[in-house]
Amino acid sequence: MTSSDFKQLDGRIFPRFAGIRTFFRLPLLQTENDFEKADVAILGAPFDGGTSFRPGARFAPEHIRSMSALGRGYHPHHDVHVFHKLKVGDAGDVSIVPQDIAKTHTQIKEHVAFLLNHKCLPLIVGGDHSTTIGSMQAVFEHYGPMGVVHFDAHTDTYPPAWGCDIHHGTFMRLGHERGWFRPNDVLQIGIRGPFSSENDLKVPVDFGFNVVTVDDVRLSGLETVKEKIKAIGNGPVYLSFDIDCLDPAYAPGTGTPVPGGLNSWEAFQLIRAMAGLEIVAADMVEVSPPYDVSGITSLAAVSVLSEMLAVIPKQCSSYL
Ligand SMILES: [Mn+2]
Structure with missing residues:
Protein backbone atom coordinates (compact mmCIF):
# COMPACT_ATOMS: atom_id res chain seq x y z
CA MET A 1 0.00 0.00 0.00
CA THR A 2 1.47 3.32 -1.05
CA SER A 3 0.05 6.80 -0.95
CA SER A 4 0.97 7.39 -4.58
CA ASP A 5 -2.31 6.06 -5.90
CA PHE A 6 -4.76 6.84 -3.05
CA LYS A 7 -6.67 3.64 -3.74
CA GLN A 8 -8.36 1.32 -1.26
CA LEU A 9 -6.96 -2.16 -0.85
CA ASP A 10 -9.23 -4.29 -3.03
CA GLY A 11 -11.28 -6.76 -0.94
CA ARG A 12 -11.49 -9.16 -3.88
CA ILE A 13 -7.71 -9.35 -4.08
CA PHE A 14 -6.76 -8.88 -0.44
CA PRO A 15 -9.46 -10.09 2.02
CA ARG A 16 -11.07 -7.40 4.19
CA PHE A 17 -10.19 -9.12 7.46
CA ALA A 18 -6.50 -9.13 6.58
CA GLY A 19 -3.90 -6.41 6.43
CA ILE A 20 -2.87 -3.51 8.64
CA ARG A 21 -5.89 -1.39 9.51
CA THR A 22 -6.21 2.12 8.12
CA PHE A 23 -9.40 4.13 7.63
CA PHE A 24 -11.28 2.60 4.66
CA ARG A 25 -8.15 0.58 3.77
CA LEU A 26 -6.67 3.78 2.37
CA PRO A 27 -2.98 4.71 2.37
CA LEU A 28 -1.38 6.16 5.46
CA LEU A 29 -0.30 9.75 4.84
CA GLN A 30 3.24 10.13 6.10
CA THR A 31 5.42 12.42 4.03
CA GLU A 32 5.06 16.09 3.28
CA ASN A 33 4.39 15.06 -0.30
CA ASP A 34 1.50 12.80 0.79
CA PHE A 35 -0.23 15.71 2.52
CA GLU A 36 0.45 18.01 -0.43
CA LYS A 37 -1.34 15.58 -2.73
CA ALA A 38 -4.26 14.51 -0.54
CA ASP A 39 -7.69 16.19 -0.77
CA VAL A 40 -9.07 14.70 2.45
CA ALA A 41 -7.28 13.38 5.53
CA ILE A 42 -9.03 11.20 8.09
CA LEU A 43 -7.44 11.96 11.45
CA GLY A 44 -7.94 10.09 14.74
CA ALA A 45 -8.27 12.06 17.98
CA PRO A 46 -8.29 9.33 20.66
CA PHE A 47 -9.21 11.38 23.74
CA ASP A 48 -12.01 10.86 26.27
CA GLY A 49 -10.86 13.04 29.17
CA GLY A 50 -13.88 15.30 28.65
CA THR A 51 -16.51 12.63 29.26
CA SER A 52 -19.00 13.06 32.09
CA PHE A 53 -20.39 9.51 32.29
CA ARG A 54 -19.14 6.56 30.30
CA PRO A 55 -15.52 6.84 29.09
CA GLY A 56 -14.03 4.79 26.27
CA ALA A 57 -14.09 7.09 23.22
CA ARG A 58 -10.28 7.05 23.27
CA PHE A 59 -10.60 3.64 21.62
CA ALA A 60 -12.93 4.83 18.84
CA PRO A 61 -10.34 5.62 16.12
CA GLU A 62 -8.85 2.14 16.51
CA HIS A 63 -12.26 0.40 16.32
CA ILE A 64 -13.62 2.58 13.53
CA ARG A 65 -10.46 1.93 11.51
CA SER A 66 -11.01 -1.77 11.99
CA MET A 67 -14.72 -1.67 11.07
CA SER A 68 -14.04 0.59 8.08
CA ALA A 69 -12.54 -2.43 6.33
CA LEU A 70 -16.17 -2.84 5.24
CA GLY A 71 -16.33 0.69 3.78
CA ARG A 72 -16.85 1.02 0.04
CA GLY A 73 -16.36 4.08 -2.15
CA TYR A 74 -19.27 4.23 -4.61
CA HIS A 75 -22.29 6.17 -3.35
CA PRO A 76 -25.41 5.46 -5.46
CA HIS A 77 -27.46 8.43 -4.19
CA HIS A 78 -24.87 10.96 -5.37
CA ASP A 79 -23.58 8.74 -8.19
CA VAL A 80 -20.01 9.36 -7.12
CA HIS A 81 -17.09 7.08 -6.34
CA VAL A 82 -15.55 9.08 -3.54
CA PHE A 83 -12.13 7.45 -3.66
CA HIS A 84 -11.88 7.90 -7.44
CA LYS A 85 -12.91 11.52 -7.28
CA LEU A 86 -10.90 12.52 -4.21
CA LYS A 87 -7.50 11.60 -2.88
CA VAL A 88 -8.30 10.43 0.63
CA GLY A 89 -5.83 9.07 3.16
CA ASP A 90 -5.41 8.13 6.80
CA ALA A 91 -3.51 10.85 8.66
CA GLY A 92 -2.91 8.67 11.73
CA ASP A 93 -3.80 9.79 15.25
CA VAL A 94 -3.12 13.00 17.13
CA SER A 95 -0.68 12.39 19.95
CA ILE A 96 -3.07 13.50 22.69
CA VAL A 97 -2.32 13.92 26.42
CA PRO A 98 -4.68 11.64 28.41
CA GLN A 99 -4.55 13.74 31.57
CA ASP A 100 -4.61 17.21 30.04
CA ILE A 101 -7.58 18.53 28.08
CA ALA A 102 -5.98 21.90 27.23
CA LYS A 103 -2.77 20.34 25.90
CA THR A 104 -4.84 17.82 23.96
CA HIS A 105 -6.92 20.53 22.32
CA THR A 106 -3.73 22.37 21.35
CA GLN A 107 -2.36 19.20 19.80
CA ILE A 108 -5.59 18.63 17.85
CA LYS A 109 -5.69 22.26 16.76
CA GLU A 110 -2.13 22.07 15.46
CA HIS A 111 -2.75 18.85 13.53
CA VAL A 112 -5.92 20.21 11.96
CA ALA A 113 -4.17 23.49 11.10
CA PHE A 114 -1.41 21.48 9.43
CA LEU A 115 -4.02 19.73 7.27
CA LEU A 116 -5.80 22.97 6.38
CA ASN A 117 -2.48 24.59 5.45
CA HIS A 118 -1.88 21.67 3.08
CA LYS A 119 -5.33 22.17 1.46
CA CYS A 120 -6.36 18.88 2.96
CA LEU A 121 -9.93 18.71 4.27
CA PRO A 122 -9.91 17.31 7.82
CA LEU A 123 -12.29 14.51 8.71
CA ILE A 124 -11.67 13.91 12.40
CA VAL A 125 -12.61 10.75 14.26
CA GLY A 126 -12.84 11.42 18.02
CA GLY A 127 -12.71 11.07 20.78
CA ASP A 128 -15.33 12.68 22.95
CA HIS A 129 -17.08 15.84 21.85
CA SER A 130 -14.55 18.11 23.56
CA THR A 131 -12.12 17.18 20.76
CA THR A 132 -14.24 19.36 18.45
CA ILE A 133 -13.00 22.42 20.38
CA GLY A 134 -9.45 21.90 19.06
CA SER A 135 -10.64 21.21 15.51
CA MET A 136 -13.05 24.15 15.41
CA GLN A 137 -10.44 26.54 16.72
CA ALA A 138 -8.15 25.58 13.83
CA VAL A 139 -11.01 25.97 11.34
CA PHE A 140 -11.91 29.37 12.81
CA GLU A 141 -8.32 30.61 12.64
CA HIS A 142 -8.10 29.46 9.02
CA TYR A 143 -11.51 30.45 7.63
CA GLY A 144 -13.14 32.81 10.16
CA PRO A 145 -16.70 32.36 11.45
CA MET A 146 -18.40 29.18 10.31
CA GLY A 147 -21.86 27.73 9.94
CA VAL A 148 -22.39 24.48 11.85
CA VAL A 149 -24.53 21.42 11.28
CA HIS A 150 -24.44 19.62 14.59
CA PHE A 151 -26.05 16.19 15.01
CA ASP A 152 -26.46 15.30 18.69
CA ALA A 153 -28.91 14.24 21.40
CA HIS A 154 -27.56 17.16 23.44
CA THR A 155 -27.13 20.83 22.64
CA ASP A 156 -23.59 20.89 24.14
CA THR A 157 -24.21 24.44 25.33
CA TYR A 158 -23.99 23.41 28.97
CA PRO A 159 -22.35 25.36 31.81
CA PRO A 160 -19.07 24.42 33.50
CA ALA A 161 -19.07 21.26 35.62
CA TRP A 162 -16.95 20.47 38.67
CA GLY A 163 -15.36 23.88 38.27
CA CYS A 164 -14.18 23.03 34.75
CA ASP A 165 -15.28 25.26 31.90
CA ILE A 166 -14.41 22.64 29.31
CA HIS A 167 -15.91 19.17 29.09
CA HIS A 168 -17.61 17.18 26.35
CA GLY A 169 -20.90 19.09 26.67
CA THR A 170 -19.60 22.62 26.15
CA PHE A 171 -18.16 23.04 22.66
CA MET A 172 -21.20 24.85 21.24
CA ARG A 173 -21.29 27.29 24.16
CA LEU A 174 -17.54 27.94 23.93
CA GLY A 175 -17.74 28.38 20.17
CA HIS A 176 -20.53 30.90 20.61
CA GLU A 177 -18.65 32.79 23.35
CA ARG A 178 -15.50 32.91 21.22
CA GLY A 179 -17.29 34.20 18.12
CA TRP A 180 -16.54 31.14 15.99
CA PHE A 181 -20.02 30.88 14.46
CA ARG A 182 -22.40 32.61 12.12
CA PRO A 183 -25.23 32.01 14.62
CA ASN A 184 -28.01 32.14 12.02
CA ASP A 185 -26.24 29.33 10.16
CA VAL A 186 -26.08 26.96 13.13
CA LEU A 187 -28.38 23.96 13.03
CA GLN A 188 -28.61 21.37 15.82
CA ILE A 189 -30.40 18.15 14.86
CA GLY A 190 -31.53 15.20 16.99
CA ILE A 191 -31.92 17.06 20.27
CA ARG A 192 -34.16 15.42 22.87
CA GLY A 193 -34.95 15.32 26.56
CA PRO A 194 -35.53 14.82 29.34
CA PHE A 195 -33.49 17.91 30.22
CA SER A 196 -32.10 19.19 33.52
CA SER A 197 -34.24 22.33 33.13
CA GLU A 198 -35.98 24.46 30.51
CA ASN A 199 -32.65 26.29 30.07
CA ASP A 200 -31.22 23.34 28.17
CA LEU A 201 -33.36 24.29 25.18
CA LYS A 202 -33.57 28.02 25.89
CA VAL A 203 -29.80 28.69 25.91
CA PRO A 204 -29.06 27.60 22.31
CA VAL A 205 -32.18 29.36 21.04
CA ASP A 206 -31.03 32.55 22.80
CA PHE A 207 -27.65 32.12 21.07
CA GLY A 208 -29.55 32.24 17.76
CA PHE A 209 -29.13 28.53 16.92
CA ASN A 210 -31.81 26.65 15.03
CA VAL A 211 -32.64 23.65 17.24
CA VAL A 212 -34.33 20.67 15.57
CA THR A 213 -35.58 18.05 18.02
CA VAL A 214 -36.33 14.45 17.13
CA ASP A 215 -40.02 15.35 17.56
CA ASP A 216 -39.51 18.02 14.87
CA VAL A 217 -37.89 15.46 12.56
CA ARG A 218 -40.65 12.90 13.04
CA LEU A 219 -43.69 15.18 13.25
CA SER A 220 -42.72 17.77 10.62
CA GLY A 221 -40.97 15.26 8.39
CA LEU A 222 -37.50 14.87 6.94
CA GLU A 223 -38.21 17.21 4.02
CA THR A 224 -38.80 20.14 6.37
CA VAL A 225 -35.46 19.50 8.06
CA LYS A 226 -33.69 19.11 4.71
CA GLU A 227 -34.98 22.57 3.77
CA LYS A 228 -33.43 24.00 6.93
CA ILE A 229 -30.11 22.39 5.99
CA LYS A 230 -30.24 23.75 2.46
CA ALA A 231 -31.11 27.21 3.82
CA ILE A 232 -27.69 27.50 5.49
CA GLY A 233 -25.94 30.49 3.96
CA ASN A 234 -22.78 30.74 1.89
CA GLY A 235 -19.49 30.36 3.70
CA PRO A 236 -17.56 27.65 5.49
CA SER A 264 -29.42 5.47 10.92
CA TRP A 265 -31.40 5.93 7.70
CA GLU A 266 -32.80 9.28 8.82
CA ALA A 267 -29.31 10.54 9.66
CA PHE A 268 -28.02 9.45 6.24
CA GLN A 269 -30.86 11.28 4.49
CA LEU A 270 -30.08 14.48 6.36
CA ILE A 271 -26.34 14.33 5.62
CA ARG A 272 -27.20 13.81 1.93
CA ALA A 273 -29.08 17.10 2.05
CA MET A 274 -25.78 18.83 2.86
CA ALA A 275 -24.49 18.35 -0.71
CA GLY A 276 -23.78 21.83 -2.01
CA LEU A 277 -22.88 23.36 1.35
CA GLU A 278 -19.32 24.57 1.70
CA ILE A 279 -18.20 21.89 4.14
CA VAL A 280 -14.63 22.64 5.22
CA ALA A 281 -14.22 20.12 8.05
CA ALA A 282 -16.21 17.35 9.69
CA ASP A 283 -15.98 15.10 12.68
CA MET A 284 -17.49 11.92 14.09
CA VAL A 285 -17.37 11.73 17.88
CA GLU A 286 -18.51 9.91 21.03
CA VAL A 287 -18.26 6.30 19.86
CA SER A 288 -17.30 4.31 22.97
CA PRO A 289 -16.21 0.81 21.90
CA PRO A 290 -16.18 -0.72 25.44
CA TYR A 291 -19.98 -0.15 25.53
CA ASP A 292 -20.57 -1.28 21.96
CA VAL A 293 -22.37 -4.47 21.00
CA SER A 294 -20.95 -6.52 18.14
CA GLY A 295 -19.38 -3.38 16.72
CA ILE A 296 -22.74 -1.93 15.59
CA THR A 297 -21.92 1.57 16.83
CA SER A 298 -18.56 1.61 15.04
CA LEU A 299 -20.30 0.27 11.93
CA ALA A 300 -22.88 3.07 12.11
CA ALA A 301 -19.97 5.52 12.42
CA VAL A 302 -18.33 4.08 9.30
CA SER A 303 -21.57 4.52 7.36
CA VAL A 304 -21.89 8.12 8.57
CA LEU A 305 -18.29 8.79 7.50
CA SER A 306 -19.15 7.40 4.06
CA GLU A 307 -22.12 9.77 3.83
CA MET A 308 -19.89 12.67 4.88
CA LEU A 309 -17.25 11.83 2.27
CA ALA A 310 -19.91 11.68 -0.42
CA VAL A 311 -21.08 15.27 0.18
CA ILE A 312 -17.55 16.65 0.11
CA PRO A 313 -16.85 16.15 -3.63
CA LYS A 314 -19.50 18.62 -4.76
CA GLN A 315 -17.65 21.42 -3.03
CA CYS A 316 -14.11 20.20 -2.73
CA SER A 317 -12.57 21.58 -5.90
CA SER A 318 -14.13 24.98 -5.39
CA TYR A 319 -12.33 25.78 -2.19
CA LEU A 320 -9.37 23.48 -1.81
MN1 LIG B 1 -22.15 16.01 21.88
Missing part, protein backbone atom coordinates in the same frame (compact mmCIF):
# COMPACT_ATOMS: atom_id res chain seq x y z
CA VAL A 237 -19.57 24.98 7.29
CA TYR A 238 -18.38 22.57 9.98
CA LEU A 239 -20.24 19.25 10.23
CA SER A 240 -20.08 17.67 13.68
CA PHE A 241 -21.74 14.30 14.23
CA ASP A 242 -22.14 12.98 17.78
CA ILE A 243 -23.11 9.33 17.40
CA ASP A 244 -25.59 9.73 20.29
CA CYS A 245 -27.94 11.60 17.93
CA LEU A 246 -28.82 8.06 16.87
CA ASP A 247 -31.13 6.00 19.03
CA PRO A 248 -29.22 3.64 21.36
CA ALA A 249 -30.83 0.77 19.44
CA TYR A 250 -28.55 1.76 16.53
CA ALA A 251 -25.63 3.15 18.53
CA PRO A 252 -25.46 1.73 22.07
CA GLY A 253 -21.71 2.26 22.39
CA THR A 254 -21.58 5.89 23.39
CA GLY A 255 -20.84 8.07 26.41
CA THR A 256 -24.31 9.40 27.28
CA PRO A 257 -27.02 7.45 25.42
CA VAL A 258 -30.55 8.90 25.16
CA PRO A 259 -33.48 6.79 23.92
CA GLY A 260 -35.84 8.14 21.29
CA GLY A 261 -33.22 9.19 18.75
CA LEU A 262 -32.85 9.24 14.99
CA ASN A 263 -32.46 5.99 13.15
Whole structure:
Protein backbone atom coordinates (compact mmCIF):
# COMPACT_ATOMS: atom_id res chain seq x y z
CA MET A 1 0.00 0.00 0.00
CA THR A 2 1.47 3.32 -1.05
CA SER A 3 0.05 6.80 -0.95
CA SER A 4 0.97 7.39 -4.58
CA ASP A 5 -2.31 6.06 -5.90
CA PHE A 6 -4.76 6.84 -3.05
CA LYS A 7 -6.67 3.64 -3.74
CA GLN A 8 -8.36 1.32 -1.26
CA LEU A 9 -6.96 -2.16 -0.85
CA ASP A 10 -9.23 -4.29 -3.03
CA GLY A 11 -11.28 -6.76 -0.94
CA ARG A 12 -11.49 -9.16 -3.88
CA ILE A 13 -7.71 -9.35 -4.08
CA PHE A 14 -6.76 -8.88 -0.44
CA PRO A 15 -9.46 -10.09 2.02
CA ARG A 16 -11.07 -7.40 4.19
CA PHE A 17 -10.19 -9.12 7.46
CA ALA A 18 -6.50 -9.13 6.58
CA GLY A 19 -3.90 -6.41 6.43
CA ILE A 20 -2.87 -3.51 8.64
CA ARG A 21 -5.89 -1.39 9.51
CA THR A 22 -6.21 2.12 8.12
CA PHE A 23 -9.40 4.13 7.63
CA PHE A 24 -11.28 2.60 4.66
CA ARG A 25 -8.15 0.58 3.77
CA LEU A 26 -6.67 3.78 2.37
CA PRO A 27 -2.98 4.71 2.37
CA LEU A 28 -1.38 6.16 5.46
CA LEU A 29 -0.30 9.75 4.84
CA GLN A 30 3.24 10.13 6.10
CA THR A 31 5.42 12.42 4.03
CA GLU A 32 5.06 16.09 3.28
CA ASN A 33 4.39 15.06 -0.30
CA ASP A 34 1.50 12.80 0.79
CA PHE A 35 -0.23 15.71 2.52
CA GLU A 36 0.45 18.01 -0.43
CA LYS A 37 -1.34 15.58 -2.73
CA ALA A 38 -4.26 14.51 -0.54
CA ASP A 39 -7.69 16.19 -0.77
CA VAL A 40 -9.07 14.70 2.45
CA ALA A 41 -7.28 13.38 5.53
CA ILE A 42 -9.03 11.20 8.09
CA LEU A 43 -7.44 11.96 11.45
CA GLY A 44 -7.94 10.09 14.74
CA ALA A 45 -8.27 12.06 17.98
CA PRO A 46 -8.29 9.33 20.66
CA PHE A 47 -9.21 11.38 23.74
CA ASP A 48 -12.01 10.86 26.27
CA GLY A 49 -10.86 13.04 29.17
CA GLY A 50 -13.88 15.30 28.65
CA THR A 51 -16.51 12.63 29.26
CA SER A 52 -19.00 13.06 32.09
CA PHE A 53 -20.39 9.51 32.29
CA ARG A 54 -19.14 6.56 30.30
CA PRO A 55 -15.52 6.84 29.09
CA GLY A 56 -14.03 4.79 26.27
CA ALA A 57 -14.09 7.09 23.22
CA ARG A 58 -10.28 7.05 23.27
CA PHE A 59 -10.60 3.64 21.62
CA ALA A 60 -12.93 4.83 18.84
CA PRO A 61 -10.34 5.62 16.12
CA GLU A 62 -8.85 2.14 16.51
CA HIS A 63 -12.26 0.40 16.32
CA ILE A 64 -13.62 2.58 13.53
CA ARG A 65 -10.46 1.93 11.51
CA SER A 66 -11.01 -1.77 11.99
CA MET A 67 -14.72 -1.67 11.07
CA SER A 68 -14.04 0.59 8.08
CA ALA A 69 -12.54 -2.43 6.33
CA LEU A 70 -16.17 -2.84 5.24
CA GLY A 71 -16.33 0.69 3.78
CA ARG A 72 -16.85 1.02 0.04
CA GLY A 73 -16.36 4.08 -2.15
CA TYR A 74 -19.27 4.23 -4.61
CA HIS A 75 -22.29 6.17 -3.35
CA PRO A 76 -25.41 5.46 -5.46
CA HIS A 77 -27.46 8.43 -4.19
CA HIS A 78 -24.87 10.96 -5.37
CA ASP A 79 -23.58 8.74 -8.19
CA VAL A 80 -20.01 9.36 -7.12
CA HIS A 81 -17.09 7.08 -6.34
CA VAL A 82 -15.55 9.08 -3.54
CA PHE A 83 -12.13 7.45 -3.66
CA HIS A 84 -11.88 7.90 -7.44
CA LYS A 85 -12.91 11.52 -7.28
CA LEU A 86 -10.90 12.52 -4.21
CA LYS A 87 -7.50 11.60 -2.88
CA VAL A 88 -8.30 10.43 0.63
CA GLY A 89 -5.83 9.07 3.16
CA ASP A 90 -5.41 8.13 6.80
CA ALA A 91 -3.51 10.85 8.66
CA GLY A 92 -2.91 8.67 11.73
CA ASP A 93 -3.80 9.79 15.25
CA VAL A 94 -3.12 13.00 17.13
CA SER A 95 -0.68 12.39 19.95
CA ILE A 96 -3.07 13.50 22.69
CA VAL A 97 -2.32 13.92 26.42
CA PRO A 98 -4.68 11.64 28.41
CA GLN A 99 -4.55 13.74 31.57
CA ASP A 100 -4.61 17.21 30.04
CA ILE A 101 -7.58 18.53 28.08
CA ALA A 102 -5.98 21.90 27.23
CA LYS A 103 -2.77 20.34 25.90
CA THR A 104 -4.84 17.82 23.96
CA HIS A 105 -6.92 20.53 22.32
CA THR A 106 -3.73 22.37 21.35
CA GLN A 107 -2.36 19.20 19.80
CA ILE A 108 -5.59 18.63 17.85
CA LYS A 109 -5.69 22.26 16.76
CA GLU A 110 -2.13 22.07 15.46
CA HIS A 111 -2.75 18.85 13.53
CA VAL A 112 -5.92 20.21 11.96
CA ALA A 113 -4.17 23.49 11.10
CA PHE A 114 -1.41 21.48 9.43
CA LEU A 115 -4.02 19.73 7.27
CA LEU A 116 -5.80 22.97 6.38
CA ASN A 117 -2.48 24.59 5.45
CA HIS A 118 -1.88 21.67 3.08
CA LYS A 119 -5.33 22.17 1.46
CA CYS A 120 -6.36 18.88 2.96
CA LEU A 121 -9.93 18.71 4.27
CA PRO A 122 -9.91 17.31 7.82
CA LEU A 123 -12.29 14.51 8.71
CA ILE A 124 -11.67 13.91 12.40
CA VAL A 125 -12.61 10.75 14.26
CA GLY A 126 -12.84 11.42 18.02
CA GLY A 127 -12.71 11.07 20.78
CA ASP A 128 -15.33 12.68 22.95
CA HIS A 129 -17.08 15.84 21.85
CA SER A 130 -14.55 18.11 23.56
CA THR A 131 -12.12 17.18 20.76
CA THR A 132 -14.24 19.36 18.45
CA ILE A 133 -13.00 22.42 20.38
CA GLY A 134 -9.45 21.90 19.06
CA SER A 135 -10.64 21.21 15.51
CA MET A 136 -13.05 24.15 15.41
CA GLN A 137 -10.44 26.54 16.72
CA ALA A 138 -8.15 25.58 13.83
CA VAL A 139 -11.01 25.97 11.34
CA PHE A 140 -11.91 29.37 12.81
CA GLU A 141 -8.32 30.61 12.64
CA HIS A 142 -8.10 29.46 9.02
CA TYR A 143 -11.51 30.45 7.63
CA GLY A 144 -13.14 32.81 10.16
CA PRO A 145 -16.70 32.36 11.45
CA MET A 146 -18.40 29.18 10.31
CA GLY A 147 -21.86 27.73 9.94
CA VAL A 148 -22.39 24.48 11.85
CA VAL A 149 -24.53 21.42 11.28
CA HIS A 150 -24.44 19.62 14.59
CA PHE A 151 -26.05 16.19 15.01
CA ASP A 152 -26.46 15.30 18.69
CA ALA A 153 -28.91 14.24 21.40
CA HIS A 154 -27.56 17.16 23.44
CA THR A 155 -27.13 20.83 22.64
CA ASP A 156 -23.59 20.89 24.14
CA THR A 157 -24.21 24.44 25.33
CA TYR A 158 -23.99 23.41 28.97
CA PRO A 159 -22.35 25.36 31.81
CA PRO A 160 -19.07 24.42 33.50
CA ALA A 161 -19.07 21.26 35.62
CA TRP A 162 -16.95 20.47 38.67
CA GLY A 163 -15.36 23.88 38.27
CA CYS A 164 -14.18 23.03 34.75
CA ASP A 165 -15.28 25.26 31.90
CA ILE A 166 -14.41 22.64 29.31
CA HIS A 167 -15.91 19.17 29.09
CA HIS A 168 -17.61 17.18 26.35
CA GLY A 169 -20.90 19.09 26.67
CA THR A 170 -19.60 22.62 26.15
CA PHE A 171 -18.16 23.04 22.66
CA MET A 172 -21.20 24.85 21.24
CA ARG A 173 -21.29 27.29 24.16
CA LEU A 174 -17.54 27.94 23.93
CA GLY A 175 -17.74 28.38 20.17
CA HIS A 176 -20.53 30.90 20.61
CA GLU A 177 -18.65 32.79 23.35
CA ARG A 178 -15.50 32.91 21.22
CA GLY A 179 -17.29 34.20 18.12
CA TRP A 180 -16.54 31.14 15.99
CA PHE A 181 -20.02 30.88 14.46
CA ARG A 182 -22.40 32.61 12.12
CA PRO A 183 -25.23 32.01 14.62
CA ASN A 184 -28.01 32.14 12.02
CA ASP A 185 -26.24 29.33 10.16
CA VAL A 186 -26.08 26.96 13.13
CA LEU A 187 -28.38 23.96 13.03
CA GLN A 188 -28.61 21.37 15.82
CA ILE A 189 -30.40 18.15 14.86
CA GLY A 190 -31.53 15.20 16.99
CA ILE A 191 -31.92 17.06 20.27
CA ARG A 192 -34.16 15.42 22.87
CA GLY A 193 -34.95 15.32 26.56
CA PRO A 194 -35.53 14.82 29.34
CA PHE A 195 -33.49 17.91 30.22
CA SER A 196 -32.10 19.19 33.52
CA SER A 197 -34.24 22.33 33.13
CA GLU A 198 -35.98 24.46 30.51
CA ASN A 199 -32.65 26.29 30.07
CA ASP A 200 -31.22 23.34 28.17
CA LEU A 201 -33.36 24.29 25.18
CA LYS A 202 -33.57 28.02 25.89
CA VAL A 203 -29.80 28.69 25.91
CA PRO A 204 -29.06 27.60 22.31
CA VAL A 205 -32.18 29.36 21.04
CA ASP A 206 -31.03 32.55 22.80
CA PHE A 207 -27.65 32.12 21.07
CA GLY A 208 -29.55 32.24 17.76
CA PHE A 209 -29.13 28.53 16.92
CA ASN A 210 -31.81 26.65 15.03
CA VAL A 211 -32.64 23.65 17.24
CA VAL A 212 -34.33 20.67 15.57
CA THR A 213 -35.58 18.05 18.02
CA VAL A 214 -36.33 14.45 17.13
CA ASP A 215 -40.02 15.35 17.56
CA ASP A 216 -39.51 18.02 14.87
CA VAL A 217 -37.89 15.46 12.56
CA ARG A 218 -40.65 12.90 13.04
CA LEU A 219 -43.69 15.18 13.25
CA SER A 220 -42.72 17.77 10.62
CA GLY A 221 -40.97 15.26 8.39
CA LEU A 222 -37.50 14.87 6.94
CA GLU A 223 -38.21 17.21 4.02
CA THR A 224 -38.80 20.14 6.37
CA VAL A 225 -35.46 19.50 8.06
CA LYS A 226 -33.69 19.11 4.71
CA GLU A 227 -34.98 22.57 3.77
CA LYS A 228 -33.43 24.00 6.93
CA ILE A 229 -30.11 22.39 5.99
CA LYS A 230 -30.24 23.75 2.46
CA ALA A 231 -31.11 27.21 3.82
CA ILE A 232 -27.69 27.50 5.49
CA GLY A 233 -25.94 30.49 3.96
CA ASN A 234 -22.78 30.74 1.89
CA GLY A 235 -19.49 30.36 3.70
CA PRO A 236 -17.56 27.65 5.49
CA VAL A 237 -19.57 24.98 7.29
CA TYR A 238 -18.38 22.57 9.98
CA LEU A 239 -20.24 19.25 10.23
CA SER A 240 -20.08 17.67 13.68
CA PHE A 241 -21.74 14.30 14.23
CA ASP A 242 -22.14 12.98 17.78
CA ILE A 243 -23.11 9.33 17.40
CA ASP A 244 -25.59 9.73 20.29
CA CYS A 245 -27.94 11.60 17.93
CA LEU A 246 -28.82 8.06 16.87
CA ASP A 247 -31.13 6.00 19.03
CA PRO A 248 -29.22 3.64 21.36
CA ALA A 249 -30.83 0.77 19.44
CA TYR A 250 -28.55 1.76 16.53
CA ALA A 251 -25.63 3.15 18.53
CA PRO A 252 -25.46 1.73 22.07
CA GLY A 253 -21.71 2.26 22.39
CA THR A 254 -21.58 5.89 23.39
CA GLY A 255 -20.84 8.07 26.41
CA THR A 256 -24.31 9.40 27.28
CA PRO A 257 -27.02 7.45 25.42
CA VAL A 258 -30.55 8.90 25.16
CA PRO A 259 -33.48 6.79 23.92
CA GLY A 260 -35.84 8.14 21.29
CA GLY A 261 -33.22 9.19 18.75
CA LEU A 262 -32.85 9.24 14.99
CA ASN A 263 -32.46 5.99 13.15
CA SER A 264 -29.42 5.47 10.92
CA TRP A 265 -31.40 5.93 7.70
CA GLU A 266 -32.80 9.28 8.82
CA ALA A 267 -29.31 10.54 9.66
CA PHE A 268 -28.02 9.45 6.24
CA GLN A 269 -30.86 11.28 4.49
CA LEU A 270 -30.08 14.48 6.36
CA ILE A 271 -26.34 14.33 5.62
CA ARG A 272 -27.20 13.81 1.93
CA ALA A 273 -29.08 17.10 2.05
CA MET A 274 -25.78 18.83 2.86
CA ALA A 275 -24.49 18.35 -0.71
CA GLY A 276 -23.78 21.83 -2.01
CA LEU A 277 -22.88 23.36 1.35
CA GLU A 278 -19.32 24.57 1.70
CA ILE A 279 -18.20 21.89 4.14
CA VAL A 280 -14.63 22.64 5.22
CA ALA A 281 -14.22 20.12 8.05
CA ALA A 282 -16.21 17.35 9.69
CA ASP A 283 -15.98 15.10 12.68
CA MET A 284 -17.49 11.92 14.09
CA VAL A 285 -17.37 11.73 17.88
CA GLU A 286 -18.51 9.91 21.03
CA VAL A 287 -18.26 6.30 19.86
CA SER A 288 -17.30 4.31 22.97
CA PRO A 289 -16.21 0.81 21.90
CA PRO A 290 -16.18 -0.72 25.44
CA TYR A 291 -19.98 -0.15 25.53
CA ASP A 292 -20.57 -1.28 21.96
CA VAL A 293 -22.37 -4.47 21.00
CA SER A 294 -20.95 -6.52 18.14
CA GLY A 295 -19.38 -3.38 16.72
CA ILE A 296 -22.74 -1.93 15.59
CA THR A 297 -21.92 1.57 16.83
CA SER A 298 -18.56 1.61 15.04
CA LEU A 299 -20.30 0.27 11.93
CA ALA A 300 -22.88 3.07 12.11
CA ALA A 301 -19.97 5.52 12.42
CA VAL A 302 -18.33 4.08 9.30
CA SER A 303 -21.57 4.52 7.36
CA VAL A 304 -21.89 8.12 8.57
CA LEU A 305 -18.29 8.79 7.50
CA SER A 306 -19.15 7.40 4.06
CA GLU A 307 -22.12 9.77 3.83
CA MET A 308 -19.89 12.67 4.88
CA LEU A 309 -17.25 11.83 2.27
CA ALA A 310 -19.91 11.68 -0.42
CA VAL A 311 -21.08 15.27 0.18
CA ILE A 312 -17.55 16.65 0.11
CA PRO A 313 -16.85 16.15 -3.63
CA LYS A 314 -19.50 18.62 -4.76
CA GLN A 315 -17.65 21.42 -3.03
CA CYS A 316 -14.11 20.20 -2.73
CA SER A 317 -12.57 21.58 -5.90
CA SER A 318 -14.13 24.98 -5.39
CA TYR A 319 -12.33 25.78 -2.19
CA LEU A 320 -9.37 23.48 -1.81
MN1 LIG B 1 -22.15 16.01 21.88
